[in-house]
Amino acid sequence: MLEVEGLVSGYGSVTVLRGVAMRVEPGEIVSIVGANGAGKSTLLRTISGLIRAREGRIRFHGVDIGGKAMHHIVASGLVQVPEGRQLFPTLTVNENLLLGAFARAAWQSRHALRRDLEKQVYPIFPILAERRDQLAGTLSGGQQQMLAIGRALMARPRMLILDEPSLGLAPLVVEELFSVVQRLRNGGMPSLLVEQNARAAAAFSDRVYVLRQGTVVAEGTGADMLRNETLFSEYLGTA
Template identity: 50%
Template sequence: MLDVKGLHSFYGTIEALHGVEIEVNDREIVALIGSNGAGKTTLLNSISGHVTKTGSIHFQGKDITKLAPHKISRSSLLQVPEGHHVFPGLTVEQNLLVGTTAEKGIRLRAGDNRELLDMVYEIFPRLLERRKQLAWSLSGGEQQMLAIGRALMGKPKLLMLDEPSMGLAPLIIDELFEKIVEINKNGTPVLLVEQNAHLALSVSERAYIMERGNITLSGKSADLLHDSRVTEAYLGKQKKEQEN
């Protein structure tokens, strides 16, 4: 599905990723865990074509290393950035329709996309209830659902999520991650960047640990949950933060 080998990414003359290698297989949730500045978002942006890089990135057997971002997204490799990015002045349904593309451009009529809309509304019933509201009036959790729903309107063959839990209340996070698991069970592979290591490892099949632009550890998520290196570096710290 996705195969990244020997990836070096750069911001000007500064090398941010140092020979990173990851893969995502069909129907998997793969987690990417690391602290702030580890290079997780840089990796996603490199895959999406927004960062200067060397190495190779193959998606569904096709070399996309040098493709422009819009051509990568048209190959149905879609990224939901960190930060609840929505169009505040559009309604919920208009935001969703912006996620649909066709050979002749964006189709903004609901009737042209009813099947896709129904699919998103089934996963996120709250968006159906608020379909006529302007996006700025939604809560942070609802905006994140909308951002993910808009990506689903593009019929992704791989969905990349960057810190979907950022800034959300615990109950909303639990609900959101239930939806992510549901999306995956419906057949969409997910590459999940998440600082909440316990949550990410709980919903994923495999995981990679990033530090300072390098992959330092990888394996089955169930094994990493009990790995002392992961526990000491991430899970113990998060437990203390939750207790405080």
């Protein structure tokens, strides 16, 4: 579904990724874990088109998306829930969600999009339906993360990318979010996520890549990773 080969990328004269290869298959949740500065976020940003790769290929559903503009990538069904959520704080919950559909339905009436909201987002996050007219900036951290995911879902993605979804959230909320990602997977929507919390990520992912200094140093199923204590202490520094 998503295949990355020999990806070299970075900022300015700084090279962060030095030849990353990875893939996500249909029906999978794949996590990328690694210490700070390993290149996790850079990898996601390169995949979603925010930064341009210097070398290597990114294919989504067999189509080369490397170097394409972000709005083309979103329109092709690869949608990222960015780090820090990047919501529109003074727009309402409803407006934030509607904007999620922009790439596929810029000229559709807001009325038609409301029906999509009722079908695709509110059943998953009922709290957003309750808060629909509230400004996004007034939501709690967990609700904001739900809003960010809901907004991404409005694009009708074929695959979801989540950058640090658990950052700064209470464990119970994180569990709820993870269970949503699993439900989406079971419904046919794979996810790729980056997590600081490697153990939690390994516990609920199908496969895990360990990133270190811009290269993949280990790959395995979530269960494998959990069993491999040395991996955690050595590569992640979180014994």
